[in-house]
Amino acid sequence: MGSANSTKLLEMKSITKYIYDEQGRGLVATGIKILDAVDFDLFAGEVHVIMGENGAGKSTLMNVLGGVIEPDEGEILINGEKERIRNTAEARNKGIGFIHQEMNLCSNLDIAHNMFLGREPHNRLGLSKTKKMNSETAQMLSKLGFNIDPRTKLKNLSTAMQQIVEITKVMSYHSKILIMDEPTATLTGREVDILFKLIRDLRDSNIGIIYISHRMEEIEDLGDRFSVLRDGKLVGVMSKSEYSRAECMKMMAGRVVNLMYKSTHVPTKDEVFRVEGIKIGENTKPFDFQINKGEVVSFGGLVGAGRTELAKSIFGARQYYGGSIFFEGREYKKPSVSKSIRLGISYLTEDRKIEGLVQQMDIKSNTSMCVLDQVSPHLVLKTRQEAALAQNAINRFSVVCLGVNHRTGTLSGGNQQKVCLGKWFATEPKLLILDEPTRGIDVNAKAQIYEVIDQAAKDGMAVMVITSDMHELIGISDRIYIMHEGNLVTEIADKREMEQENLIKYFLNSDEACESEA
Amino acid sequence: MKKFLLSLYMKNGAIVIAIVLAIIASVLVPNFSNINNLQTLLKQWATPVLICVAINFLIVTGGIDLSAGYLCGLVSISCGLMLMVYELPVSVCLLISILIGSLFGLFNGCVICYLQIPPFITTLGSGYIAYGLAQIISGSRSINHLPDAFMSLGNTRVIGTLPTMVFFSAAIVALGWFFMSRTTYGRKLEYIGNNEKAxxxxxxxxxxxxxxSYVQSGLLAALAGIFLTMRTGSAAPTLGGAGMPFEAVTACVLGGSALAGGFSPIIGGAFGVLILKITENCINLLNIETYIYDALLAIVVFMAIVAEVLKSRKLQTK
Incomplete structure (x- = not known):
């Protein structure tokens, strides 16, 4: 697509957004920017891909455009005119269609009713004109090249077709700009093809499409231009001819700074944990790995590589499809969460707010959660011991709080994570699994958590870390395993090989590497 | 001081309301402050408060037991049959009654927890099972002239006309408070109510x-059934009924429970029952249409639900 001679649909000029409160108001006083003077533009009839790691600011930028939040600084021009987008309805009226990761459809209603949800055509009695809805829906669908009965219930459609209904719905608002946030996350191969055909058709009919995805193959397949964000800043824009995967990955990851990582532990060769032939999905290949005493082993890979699934499988919180697990030399059959905790396996969840903390309760109740029956073995709560346990965690991880009775929901992200760590360290684990331990926390807390990991290994724990942060992966690991779509791609045991360039190579070759292994 | 009063109200709102209500009633309603009336009030309080304690333990995890009232009826008539028709000793009869309640609670609990059927539906259904069973085994008749050995257990006067059952109930409230806030069992319920995934x-x-917690609910419902039988002096399949758990939920709400789970103070609930009973008592003394009481219950629950929804909506916009 020659975008040079097309019209400029959208221009976003030096958009800045500070971290914001629940109403979306930027907390300018904090000085913490999620978006820092980001420029972005979109031509009619192009697919502009936005790339970046988690937390790079992709979604925030799109939320600004979609009217979910307002920018603190910068301006938005649509068709060359300065516009203010205060809410989602305004965005829709200005021709911006937002396809969210999770679809906003009602699965028990048919296509036509979903299409007209909240704006059903009706007669004077208020009864909806079903026939009119059906015929108009069929018309809209056929315009996009689909012949489906508009009376089909949504739940009887495949995920891809549901997505197409969503797109049709958004297009029915005469959208000129279409934002798609990871639309293929839940689709299968053939479904992706259907969706891509539609995206290309839309592009050819002069719609401007903003596409966010983590899947390199897709992006390369579809994209006309590529913008890379990192830490809230625009790192670069590439046209199709300038694009290369390696360059793009490098831009996304940035330069590795090693100052934060101090390694004082010495890994041993005593095996603590070993897995043989584990299959985490129905169609994934079995693989082996092991973790030794005093060793920090990291699992790298792109989002959706199956690392959280692996962790939950060995922790007993998820079904897996075969393989044996050995813990301290003995086979660990039929893992369950409570058995794992008793044996000395801990799993710090990826999402601390939903799966980790009990936010309504205080630090003391949270840190004793997994050891409640050990602390108070005879039914009656021993509050003094609980308080001691909590105080211990507060001192050990230097949690900033008002004391053991401080409600955890009001702590900062980093301190919440430290309380979660306190909860798991209370179980005195031998194998500590940390799933994205530094996601969404500030730099200081990050450094403290790296120190905790190092100290844990020094104390003889086997530490398994799942991380999507390239710096972290290189900085803290004694060994690295790389996963891709549920399979183990490679193991990197040599510190010298843990270089960004090299890792990028593995990330990129992940498909081929898998095939050659099989 | 202002802050202290405010926190006192937030934590013990039900106590404050109960006291204020009692003062107002004693001024405005004739015969309210009469000692006999106050004793009657406490007697009326003794049974529903048991159901309230039981429901407290369910509400904290977001559950409910609508079968509790019908279970009272089933236990009552079983008790009567065992005493009068099968002529079992009182102790055996009490034991079996409590066993029936617990087993019934176990059934509810298993269906809800292991078959993952919503508690509302489960207990609505099982409540009707209990009701049907009670009607069948009794032939829809009630049994009177229960033996003295049975009646005296709950009706022996301790202070004034206050019978033993009031003190039993008070003891169970205290026990409930202890279990809820001082044991690992209560703590775990609180964890579950706030974050089940974690x-x-x-x-x-x-x-x-x-x-x-459902077994406990069945057990306490059985006890309530026994108390109710002792108070009325007749074992009837219609004792309890659908209104009972509703009254208990209302009391819990007045006591400060969050209907969405996570927090459910037992003492607050007990005073919630007291508030309701004072209101009912005044309605009776003033000769007002008694059905107003049911409507009042509904209004309180309704307002609580609206408040809850508004609160959670506010949280969602975060």
Missing amino acids: CLLGGINVNRIKCI
């Missing part, structure tokens, strides 16, 4: 704990 990933046996 409990599953923290090794807490969510299903077992929840199931126990």
